[in-house]
Amino acid sequence: MKAENVFRVMALGDIVGDAGRKLLQTKLIHLQRKYLPDLVVVNGENAAHGFGITKKIAEEFLNWGIDVITSGNHIWxxxxxxxxxxxxxxxxxxxxYPPGTPGNGFYRLQKKDMDVVVVNIMGRIYMEPIDCPFRAMDELLKQLEGENVLVLVDFHAEATSEKQLMGWYLDGRVHALWGTHTHIPTADERILPKKTAYITDIGMCGAVYSVIGMNVSESQRRVIQHLPVxxxxxxxxxxxxQGILIDFDKKSKKPLLIQRIVERMEG
Ligand SMILES: [Fe+2]
Ligand SMILES: [Fe+2]
Structure with missing residues (x-):
């Protein structure tokens, strides 16, 4: 059930390849009926055979009812x-990404009378050395100053420490921040003291018998035998x-609840 005063966001972890897309297609209507989300966000950086996303796949996601598709290092x-x-x-x-990079780092939309901005940022620890995500957020929040808008952030990063640090940095300045990229969900979902909903990583959508969504024997050959598989x-x-639900109070926009969700099916 969902109370009248609640704006509910559902965010799903990186959709990995055919398995992830099949899972999303099969389960999305069920999830929409079960949880009644007002806004659905998925990370699509691994949707096309594990690496990147095609126009056809992105259009399919939007047709199925996904509102925003975030991404990360595999986007290109x-x-x-x-x-x-x-x-x-x-x-x-x-x-x-540096100025001049194609595409946008955020998307603003109206959903059920709520003005929402979904932002995607990327970490730098054990990742490509791109521009500073902290300063990028400072600049965006400066642009949005004084606006009555719900700000949701997908922080695509490897290091749990960097994600936690970003959580503290943005506490009270954005309404929610969830991590993606590791494909492993963490058990630290919480509402930070200044009322930002936070979780270090929301996980992925794909095969269980895998190494972060990828084929186990290929991963073994590459890592153990050092073959260029x-x-x-x-x-x-x-x-x-794997994903999360976050409930916000419609009026104050403060988070009321953040919880992890899991759905399983046979491949
Ligand atoms: Fe990913
Ligand atoms: Fe990634």
Missing amino acids: QKKEIFDFIEEMPQLIRPLN RFSPATEGELEL
């Missing part, structure tokens, strides 16, 4: 991205969809 891996990212504002790439997404066995 399907070359056609450069032909369509500018025409599809609902698909965002990290805000802290090409990764492909795992497809066999049970699939698991």
Whole structure:
């Protein structure tokens, strides 16, 4: 059930390859009926065979009822991205790429009378050394100063410490911040003291028998034998969809609750 005064956001972790897309397509209506989200965000950086996203896949996600598609370091891996990212504002790439990078780092939309900005930023620890995500957020929040808008952030980063630090940095300045990229959900969902909903990582949607969504034997060959094996997404066995729900008070925009969600199905 959902109370009248609640604006509910559902965010799902990185959709990995065919398995992740099949899971999303099969489970989305069920999730919408079960949780009645007002806004749905998914991370799509691994949707096209594990690396990047195509126009067809992104259009499918939007047709299924996804409001915003966030991404991360894999966003550029399907070359056609450069032909369509500018025409599809609902698909965002990290805000802290250097000036001149195609696409946008945030998307603003109206949903059920709520003015919402979804932002994507990316970390720098054990990742490409891009522009500072902290300063990028400072600049964006300066632009939004005085506006009555719900600000939601997908922080795509490897290090738990960097994500936690960003949580503290933005506490009370954004309404929610969730992590993506590691594909492993963390058990630290909470509302920070200044009323920002926070979780270090929301996980992924894809095969359970996998190494962060990718084929186990290929991963073993690459890591144990050091062979230049090409990764492909795992497809066999049970699939698991991982994400979060966050409830906000419609009036004050303060988070009331953050909880992890999991759905399983046979592959
Ligand atoms: Fe990912
Ligand atoms: Fe990533």
